[in-house]
Amino acid sequence: MKHLTYSKEVQELTTPQELTARTPLAERGGVLSEAGQWRGLSVFVKTLMVDDPDAQARFHHEGRVAAALNHPALVPLLAASPTQLIFPFVTGGTLRERLEKGPLNIDEATSVGLGLLRGVAYLHGQGVTHQDLKPENVLLQDGLARWDTVRIIDFGMSHALHLPLDIHSGTRMGTPHFMAPEQFYGMRGDARSDLYSVGVLLFDCLAGEPPYADALGWLAGIHTKRAELPGPEALHPLLRAALSRDPAQRPGSAVGMHDELCQARLALGLPALPHADLPEAAVKVLHGTREDCAAEDGGF
Ligand SMILES: Nc1ncnc2c1ncn2[C@@H]1O[C@H](COP(=O)(O)OP(=O)(O)OP(=O)(O)O)[C@@H](O)[C@H]1O
Ligand SMILES: [Mg+2]
Numbered sequence: 681m682k683h684l685t686y687s688k689e690v691q692e693l694t695t696p697q698e699l700t701a702r703t704p705l706a707e708r709g710g711v712l713s714e715a716g717q718w719r720g721l722s723v724f725v726k727t728l729m730v731d732d733p734d735a736q737a738r739f740h741h742e743g744r745v746a747a748a749l750n751h752p753a754l755v756p757l758l759a760a761s762p763t764q765l766i767f768p769f770v771t772g773g774t775l776r777e778r779l780e781k782g783p784l785n786i787d788e789a790t791s792v793g794l795g796l797l798r799g800v801a802y803l804h805g806q807g808v809t810h811q812d813l814k815p816e817n818v819l820l821q822d823g824l825a826r827w828d829t830v831r832i833i834d835f836g837m838s839h840a841l842h843l844p845l846d847i848h849s850g851t852r853m854g855t856p857h858f859m860a861p862e863q864f865y866g867m868r869g870d871a872r873s874d875l876y877s878v879g880v881l882l883f884d885c886l887a888g889e890p891p892y893a894d895a896l897g898w899l900a901g902i903h904t905k906r907a908e909l910p911g912p913e914a915l916h917p918l919l920r921a922a923l924s925r926d927p928a929q930r931p932g933s934a935v936g937m938h939d940e941l942c943q944a945r946l947a948l949g950l951p952a953l954p955h956a957d958l959p960e961a962a963v964k965v966l967h968g969t970r971e972d973c974a975a976e977d978g979g980f
Contacts, residue, residue, distance in 0.1 A: 690747045691759035697766065699725060710735035715769055722769040723758065738836060739765075744843060745808060745835040753799030755819065755831045770831050772823035775881070776815035783888035786911055788825040790945050792818075793882040794938060794953055795830030800878060801934035803832075804871045805959030807841035811869050813877035814858040815884060825885075827953050839868060856899055857890040861925050864899040872927035875937055879922025879930075882941075886910035891923060914947045935959075 699716030706713045710730035716723055728739045743765050746757040759766040775792070778784070784792065796818065803810055810817075812834060821829040856864065860876035863869040884890045887910035892898040898906070906923070909916045918940045924930050931937035935958050946952060 689750060690757050693759055693761040693764070696727070696761050696764050697725075697759070699723070709738070711739060718759075718766060721758070722771075724755075724767045724769045726765045726767075728763040739763075741843060742834075742836045742838075745838050745840050748840070749803070749806065749808070749835075751799060751802040752828070753795055753802065753830050753832055755833045767833075770819040770821055772820045772829070774816050775818040775820055775825075775885075778820055778823065778825060779815055779884060779888060783910070784825050784885045786886070786915075786948065787950050789882060789885035789911065790915070790941055790948075790950065791827045791953060792820075792825050792830055792885055793878065793941050794945075795827035796832070796878050796881060797934050797938040797941065798827065798958065799830060799832045800874050801938060801958050803838075804874070804934050808835075809839045809869060809871055810835065810837070810874050810877075811839055811863070812837035812858075813874055813881060814855055815881065818881070856895040857884075857892065859895075859899065860927070861899050862927060864896075870927070871933065872930045875922055875930050875934060876924075876927070878934075878937065879919055882915075883910060883919055883923070886915070912948055914944045915941075918944060 697718055699714065699718050702714050702716040704712060704714050705724075707729065710728060710732055712727045712729050714725050714727065716725060718725070726739075726742075728736060730736075743757065743760045746765065746767075747760060750756060755767050755770055757765060757767060783789070796813070800810065800813070810832065813832070817832065817834040819831040819833055821831060858877045858880045860869055860873035863873050880890050887907060889907070891906045893907070894903065894905070897903045909919050911919075918931070918937065922930055922937065931940060938958060942952065
């Protein structure tokens, strides 16, 4: 089982860093987000602005999780001081901004889906669940909708084995569209909750909108009015499974869902995409060779 450790790449700083060309972007939950320049780099910086212990705990949790992760499908943490998290600035905007212009074509949507699953498979292999996957938390490098331009951000809601803080305490409720039903019912989600969110993201990429106009009503079990599954039929079994209310009906792992999406692309005559870097641990879990994984890793 992997233990979270600080990546050697992350600089631990004792004092807050001065930015030049500072542009405030947003302030939320006591955290200011800014773009700026730092040591000659374009950076995105989150600064903790309040003394509130809950906000501090959340901020440090996000920093510790981000510090332990290192994968091309995630935005890396460059440096951290007690009140600052410094990331490289990714130009190109969010998947949300891209989808506001309209749905992706099938090649782009499935390619972005594979990019998301590559990042999520890595996270799950590290014992981390994201818990807040939505188009606002996915950046597309240079605005291109491809597997290798996907950059997952925002570990503020994540759960990491071996970290004490359980963020899922109802302090931050995101959009219901991408949230798995079990998360809505107050349970801490697991890896399968992230796969539900990836299913909604894939649906949104293909349709230009998420599956339920009234997502809260569906989550609460008041109605089952889902929009028609978008895209070609080859994608429907995967979409249907990922969107299951019952986590046990969803794909067994991010790697398994990645494999199925690859197969669907081949069936559709779309070119195979190179993916040699899926985590071995997650593959073993998929094939059931790591017998202790359910007990040890909580189902990763
Ligand atoms: N590295 C980055 N480069 C460029 N833009 C970024 C970067 N990280 C975040 N952003 C932008 O800032 C927004 C908020 O970032 P993030 O989701 O990490 O913060 P947050 O405070 O947790 O926000 P929210 O609560 O809205 O999810 C993102 O949706 C994106 O538009
Ligand atoms: Mg966010």
